[in-house]
Amino acid sequence: MQTLSWADIDLSAIAYNFDIIKQSSPNQKTIAVIKANGYGHGALEIAKTIKADAFGVARIHEAKLLRDKGIQTPIIVMSELLAEDQLTECEQLRLEPVIHSAFALNNLKHFRPRTNRPFRCWLKVDSGMHRLGLNSEQLDTAKCVFEAHPNLHLVGLITHLASAEKIGDPKNTMQANAFKQLAAKFEGVDISIANSAATLFHPDLRGEWLRLGISLYGINPAHQSNTVTENLKPAMTVRSRIIDIKDIPQGDRVGYNGIWQATRSSRIAIIGIGYADGYPRHAKNGTPVLINGERFPLSGRVSMDMISVDITDASKPLKVGDVATLWGEGLDAEEVAQSCGTIAYELFTSAGQRVTKIYR
Ligand SMILES: Cc1ncc(COP(=O)(O)O)c(C=O)c1O
Structure with a gap:
């Protein structure tokens, strides 16, 4: 049964975005970042659609879901705890953990792979973001660990840019230089620096492996554009329906705490999507909502199950059941996100269980 709110997911847009970015970086290998269920778009569906050299997830269980459904592509687990038993699980599932902490490194040191197959691992380097990653001394230890265990195979070195x-x-170049200096300890090993923004705007910082997330889903992560970003296609369009329309007199207020007041006689549409569906509660009055190709302002606080929109200026009469677009085709997710004090990443990953995904 179709739910009141839904997300149209355009897999061909993801495939297209992947292709045009790859064409702009033809010499690099690509890790398609599909953690958090493919940024809310559906990790399995994406894994079946695009031919990345590897997929990137955050947790082992995300990777297991893919393996259980027959995805054979290398999967990199980027931010797990990596306790001893988890390394075993990675080996069993042929996952490639990113060793990013002293704790994980120590576990790797004592880990004995159960098969003769090389256990492929990555090392994360802290080049200045001070989130995950090993420092210079820990990298020396890591080098000894890999040298001592012939079954361990170091696939690559990763760092993440803070800005x-x-x-x-200039902080980007500083981080990249610090990273390259540390990576020099591991001669001939591949490096990976670039997320979407670095891939699209810092060709000098790409390294051998790209890690593409938000751009695959059609979002330009930066405040400037280029020929690739101008052609990115949105892949998620979240829609819902008008469930009621009411006329209110000038001066009346709408919704919780009456944070919106009618400055004229107004017509209000109630739309069946709220914060429990992933529409951000912090959306400001005026956040655009698209109905019948026209933009209308959010009017009043977002409730758990609905929002209210001022449709007084509609050029054609609207009715209960009409479809509203909250973000996606025709309404840039990044614009909506900004009006909600957040980023498109959060909009995408918040689209909740009550929002059915419809693939096309
Ligand atoms: C380690 C790492 N690499 C790559 C990415 C992809 O970044 P983006 O979605 O900005 O392309 C992420 C996303 O958060 C990440 O955590």
Whole structure:
């Protein structure tokens, strides 16, 4: 049964975005980042659609779901705890853990692979973001661990930029230089620096492996554009329906705490999506909602199951059952996100269980 709110997921848009980005970086291998259920778009469906060199997830259970459904592509587990038993699970599922902490490194040191197959691992380097990653001394230890265990295979070195979307920010080059200096300890090993923003706007920082997330889903992560970002197609369009329409007199207020007041006689549409569906509760009055190709302002606080929109200026009469677009085709998710004090990443990953995904 179709739910009141739904997300149309355009897999061909994801495939298209993947292709145009790859064409712009033809010499790099690609990790398609499909953690958090493919940023809310459906990790399995994406894994079946695009031919990435590897997929990136955050947790082992995300990778297991893919393996259980027959996905054979290499899967990199980027931010797990990596306790001893989890390393065993990674080996069993042929996952490639990113060793990012002293704890994980110590577990790897004592880990004995059960098969003769090389156990493929990555090392994360802290080049200045100070979130995950090993420092210089820990990298020396890691080097000894890999040298001592011939069954361990170091696939690559990863670092993450703190401000990649700020194009031209000298901190990006500083981080990349610090990373390259540390990576030099591991001669001939592949490196990976670039997320979407670095891939699209810092060609010098790409390394051998790209890690593409938000751009696959059609979002330009930066505040400037280029020929690739101008052609990205949105892959998720969240829609719902008008469940009631009412006329209110000038001066009346709408919704919880009456944070919106009618400055004229107004017509209000109630739309069946709320914060329990993933529409952000912090959306400001005026956040755009698209109905019949026209933009209308959010009017009043977002409730758990519904929002209210001022449709007084509709050029054609609207009725109960009409479809509203909350973000996606025709309404840039990043614009909506900004009006909600957040980013498109959060909109996408918040689209909840009550929002059915419809693939096309
Ligand atoms: C380690 C790592 N690499 C790559 C990505 C992909 O970043 P983006 O979605 O900005 O392309 C992420 C996303 O958060 C990440 O955590």
